[in-house]
Amino acid sequence: MVPSRLFLAGWQAVLEGVRHGPLPPRAVLGPGRLLPRLLSLSHADCTKHQEPSRKKLLSEKKLKRHFVDCRRVLVCGGRGGDGASCFHSEPRKEFGGPDGGDGGHGGDIILRADGQVKSLSSVLSQYRGFHGEDGGRKNCFGRSGALLYIRVPVGTVVKEGNAVLADLSCPGDEYIAARGGAGGKGNRFFLANDNRAPMTCTPGQPGQERVLLLELKTMAHAGMVGFPNAGKSSLLRAISNAKPAVAAYPFTTLGPHVGIVHYEDHQQVAVADVPGIIRGAHRNRGLGLAFLRHIERCGFLLFVVDLSAPEPWAQVDHLKYELEQYEEGLSERPHVIVANKIDLPEARAKLPELRARLGPTAIALSAATGENLEELLLRLKELHDRHVAAELQRGRQPLRW
Ligand SMILES: Nc1nc2c(ncn2[C@@H]2O[C@H](COP(=O)(O)OP(=O)(O)OP(=O)(O)O)[C@@H](O)[C@H]2O)c(=O)[nH]1
Numbered sequence: 001m002v003p004s005r006l007f008l009a010g011w012q013a014v015l016e017g018v019r020h021g022p023l024p025p026r027a028v029l030g031p032g033r034l035l036p037r038l039l040s041l042s043h044a045d046c047t048k049h050q051e052p053s054r055k056k057l058l059s060e061k062k063l064k065r066h067f068v069d070c071r072r073v074l075v076c077g078g079r080g081g082d083g084a085s086c087f088h089s090e091p092r093k094e095f096g097g098p099d100g101g102d103g104g105h106g107g108d109i110i111l112r113a114d115g116q117v118k119s120l121s122s123v124l125s126q127y128r129g130f131h132g133e134d135g136g137r138k139n140c141f142g143r144s145g146a147l148l149y150i151r152v153p154v155g156t157v158v159k160e161g162n163a164v165l166a167d168l169s170c171p172g173d174e175y176i177a178a179r180g181g182a183g184g185k186g187n188r189f190f191l192a193n194d195n196r197a198p199m200t201c202t203p204g205q206p207g208q209e210r211v212l213l214l215e216l217k218t219m220a221h222a223g224m225v226g227f228p229n230a231g232k233s234s235l236l237r238a239i240s241n242a243k244p245a246v247a248a249y250p251f252t253t254l255g256p257h258v259g260i261v262h263y264e265d266h267q268q269v270a271v272a273d274v275p276g277i278i279r280g281a282h283r284n285r286g287l288g289l290a291f292l293r294h295i296e297r298c299g300f301l302l303f304v305v306d307l308s309a310p311e312p313w314a315q316v317d318h319l320k321y322e323l324e325q326y327e328e329g330l331s332e333r334p335h336v337i338v339a340n341k342i343d344l345p346e347a348r349a350k351l352p353e354l355r356a357r358l359g360p361t362a363i364a365l366s367a368a369t370g371e372n373l374e375e376l377l378l379r380l381k382e383l384h385d386r387h388v389a390a391e392l393q394r395g396r397q398p399l400r401w
């Protein structure tokens with residue numbers, strides 16, 4: 001099956017044949033711009049439809065504000081309604097008896113995993129459930145408080161202190177964050193043989209109050225790991241429509257970004273880009289390793305190395321070591337090694353040695369010029385198909401974006 005980008009690459013080949021000359025310099029500049037621009041050259045009348053939307057680029061700091069992966073939230077269930085204390089009153093009817101109704105129960109607060117929600121940014125810092133109504137005369141029971149749903153992204157882990165309470169890993173998963181208080185009893189409830197006119201009624205109970213920590217473990221099919229400046233974000237921009245910030249300084253990326261690679265058969269592979277990892281990250285050097293929770297659930301990994309670095313093959317060992325420090329077995333996941341920046345002459349010279357050390361399957365490409373991206377896209381699809389088959393075999397529903 002051919003990815004849609006390869007389909008565009010086919011257009012590029014056609015266009016190159018038609019032009020009979022070198023491409024204008026602007027057409028080969030900029031990651032991910034190559035194919036759409038070429039397409040727009042030949043279809044001037046339909047450029048509007050072909051050009052990717054030119055969204056205003058946000059700085060990493062602003063992007064981080066939009067994407068929230070951790071939230072502390074205070075949840076208080078609704079208070080139960082009070083029970084009523086009153087007696088039946090009717091003309092010519094003496095000793096009508098107690099008829100105070102019970103109060104309604106307070107509403108629960110429920111966390112629900114929703115596939116449409118991608119970040120915890122919409123979760124507020126506190127929620128109070130709906131209160132139950134008080135009981136009334138004539139044995140009228142108060143209405144219970146409505147349930148309050150908080151929509152959270154799929155992959156949210158609910159913690160209280162250090163204890164994990166729930167893992168909302170499938171769409172529709174629910175967890176009762178705070179229970180509403182029980183409604184009070186009306187005096188009718190206390191009617192007994194030895195007490196025909198009870199005055200007692202009880203107040204409604206307050207709802208449960210908890211401080212929960214919500215942590216999002218991003219669910220993507222593939223996770224990109226690499227040293228800072230290896231070109232992870234550039235690669236994500238080149239293969240998807242995601243727009244993570246790219247700059248020539250380390251730790252440009254401060255939070256996870258997910259890009260979707262679309263294939264012709266409508267398959268979508270989600271690829272997550274996370275901040276760079278350095279040696280000793282498990283001892284909290286650099287940005288530490290906490291952000292690795294975002295690739296913890298990825299089915300397969302892309303180890304991105306900068307081929308122009310002094311010893312690019314050593315980077316893979318360091319990365320695997322750090323992943324093992326975070327979680328045992330994480331580096332054993334199916335993976336592919338991506339050697340980036342092949343457009344640089346010093347990088348190209350190191351390719352034979354890299355292949356000799358790490359095996360011939362390493363993919364050499366350039367996120368900047370788009371060279372050899374097709375091989376990566378095809379390998380991604382292959383890994384994705386294998387992952388889906390393995391999930392189905394285990395009886396689990398594969399992740400869909
Ligand atoms: N020549 C060349 N430069 C590249 C290529 N890919 C990325 N770069 C440059 O490398 C620098 C770092 O790129 P990023 O994509 O920000 O790297 P990163 O791995 O996301 O870095 P962090 O977010 O800091 O971890 C930028 O100046 C890019 O322009 C490439 O294929 N060729």
Ligand SMILES: [Mg+2]
Binds near residue numbers: 232244246274275
């Ligand atoms: Mg980056």
